[in-house]
Amino acid sequence: MDKIEPVQFPQELSVGEVARRCGISVSAIRFYEAKGLIASWRSHGNQRRYPREVLRRVSIVKVAQRIGIPLASIKAALDALPKGRTPTAQDWRKLSARWQADLDGRIGRLTRLRDLMTGCIGCGCLSMKDCPLRNPCDELSGRGPGPQLIEPGRA
Amino acid sequence: MDKIEPVQFPQELSVGEVARRCGISVSAIRFYEAKGLIASWRSHGNQRRYPREVLRRVSIVKVAQRIGIPLASIKAALDALPKGRTPTAQDWRKLSARWQADLDGRIGRLTRLRDLMTGCIGCGCLSMKDCPLRNPCDELSGRGPGPQLIEPGRA
DNA sequence: GTAGCACCTCAACCTTACTTGAGGTCAAGG
DNA sequence: CCTTGACCTCAAGTAAGGTTGAGGTGCTAC
Numbered sequence: 001m002d003k004i005e006p007v008q009f010p011q012e013l014s015v016g017e018v019a020r021r022c023g024i025s026v027s028a029i030r031f032y033e034a035k036g037l038i039a040s041w042r043s044h045g046n047q048r049r050y051p052r053e054v055l056r057r058v059s060i061v062k063v064a065q066r067i068g069i070p071l072a073s074i075k076a077a078l079d080a081l082p083k084g085r086t087p088t089a090q091d092w093r094k095l096s097a098r099w100q101a102d103l104d105g106r107i108g109r110l111t112r113l114r115d116l117m118t119g120c121i122g123c124g125c126l127s128m129k130d131c132p133l134r135n136p137c138d139e140l141s142g143r144g145p146g147p148q149l150i151e152p153g154r155a
Numbered sequence: 156m157d158k159i160e161p162v163q164f165p166q167e168l169s170v171g172e173v174a175r176r177c178g179i180s181v182s183a184i185r186f187y188e189a190k191g192l193i194a195s196w197r198s199h200g201n202q203r204r205y206p207r208e209v210l211r212r213v214s215i216v217k218v219a220q221r222i223g224i225p226l227a228s229i230k231a232a233l234d235a236l237p238k239g240r241t242p243t244a245q246d247w248r249k250l251s252a253r254w255q256a257d258l259d260g261r262i263g264r265l266t267r268l269r270d271l272m273t274g275c276i277g278c279g280c281l282s283m284k285d286c287p288l289r290n291p292c293d294e295l296s297g298r299g300p301g302p303q304l305i306e307p308g309r310a
Numbered sequence: 311g312t313a314g315c316a317c318c319t320c321a322a323c324c325t326t327a328c329t330t331g332a333g334g335t336c337a338a339g340g
Numbered sequence: 341c342c343t344t345g346a347c348c349t350c351a352a353g354t355a356a357g358g359t360t361g362a363g364g365t366g367c368t369a370c
Contacts, residue, residue, distance in 0.1 A: 016346065026347090027329055035327090045336050047347055066268055071327070096272050103272070107265045113221055114258050117251050171316065181317090186358055200366050202317055225356070 012049040015040075022058045029058075037061055037075050053086035060087060060095065067103045167204040170195075177213045184213075192216055192230050208241035215242060215250065222258045 019026045032038050033048070038057055040048040057078070064074045077098065081091055174181045187193050188203070193212050195203040212233070219229045232253070236246055 014347080025329080028327085030348095031328060043347095045347080047336085063272075065327095067265075100269060100272050103265060103269050107262060107269065110222075110258060110262050110265070114255060114262065117218075117255050117258070169316080180359080182359055183357085185318095190357095198317095200317080202366085220357095227356090 012051065013054065015048045015050070018050050018054055018058065021055060022062070024058070024062075032058070032061065032071075035071055035075060037071065037078065051086075057086050060092065064095075064099055067099050068106055069099060069102060167206065168209065170203045170205070173205050173209055173213065176210060177217070179213070179217070187213070187216065187226075190226055190230060192226065192233065206241075212241050215247065219250075219254055222254050223261055224254060224257060 013021070015026050015029050019029050022029075029038070030048075033040060038050070038054050038061075040050045040054075043049050060078070061071075061074055064077075065071070069077075077095055078087070081087060085091075087095060168176070170181050170184050174184050177184075184193070185203075188195060193205065193209050193216075195205045195209075198204050215233070216226075216229055219232075220226070224232075232250055233242070236242060240246075242250060
């Protein structure tokens with residue numbers, strides 16, 4: 001088991017390898033594990049060992065995050081899979097369909113907002129009673145306290 | 156509760172009035188003031204008094220927030236106005252045009268993501284080397300411990 | 311003259327998604 | 341033997357955008 005240690009496809013990965021191959025930090029990996037998004041067993045020396053499937057799992061997490069799904073919801077979705085298994089291509093189709101609806105919602109809300117703004121550039125009003133921009137009844141307004149999802153947006 | 160307001164248009168507003176009329180909490184108003192987004196003077200009894208223009212200003216803040224602009228950037232944009240004045244309709248046109256670009260960018264990113272997902276539902280892959288979803292290079296995420304080149308095999 | 315309300319300050323707390331640091335273990339290499 | 345590097349744990353810190361609470365003031369009303 002020493003000489004034949006497969007360079008290309010090790011069966012189990014250390015936390016550092018997962019981090020490098022997923023492009024995220026070691027602390028983030030440990031954080032995900034603490035949150036129950038991924039799981040590992042331990043090596044003889046008490047080090048984390050991950051199955052190769054963790055790479056797919058982390059990928060799914062990252063994609064969902066880009067969509068704007070909070071980690072807790074991602075965990076819930078993953079947990080809802082049969083036997084808590086690592087998603088197969090099939091599962092991924094279901095998950096992605098579900099999250100795509102979320103994404104569509106977000107895009108829709110932002111698009112409506114853009115349209116409102118386009119209409120409002122002409123009027124420049126923000127008038128109390130006239131301006132639809134002012135009236136957040138359009139929905140969207142925050143879900144409770146705490147930070148809203150902030151994308152890499154700067155100005 | 157139905158205290159008879161001094162005529163229709165009080166020239167100055169208390170913090171509670173601003174909160175009620177903007178549909179946000181008193182603590183949020185104070186928070187915005189602490190952050191320098193709005194300003195007030197004090198009444199004889201040390202209570203905050205706001206000019207009527209604060210309503211427009213808060214509206215602008217809320218719209219910008221819906222777009223996804225962080226408060227610090229909103230403050231910067233407002234501060235950049237001549238004399239730090241409360242935005243006129245003219246100013247608002249400029250601000251909104253600027254923020255609309257942000258909004259467009261955000262919508263564009265999400266839309267690209269959606270398209271990628273649509274393509275990926277068919278493939279169900281998330282495959283290491285094939286899947287564009289996995290490679291966040293699409294996004295301008297060069298920040299932090301960003302994504303690194305993923306190579307199958309030894310890196 | 312005291313209740314009640316709106317207001318005041320300041321500090322601490324909340325959530326999300328992590329990062330950072332202190333202090334310790336383990337295996338390999340010179 | 342000693343260092344180096346990767347790993348470990350647990351606590352605390354960070355950022356944004358506020359909220360909550362304690363303790364106190366001021367005005368109006370009954």
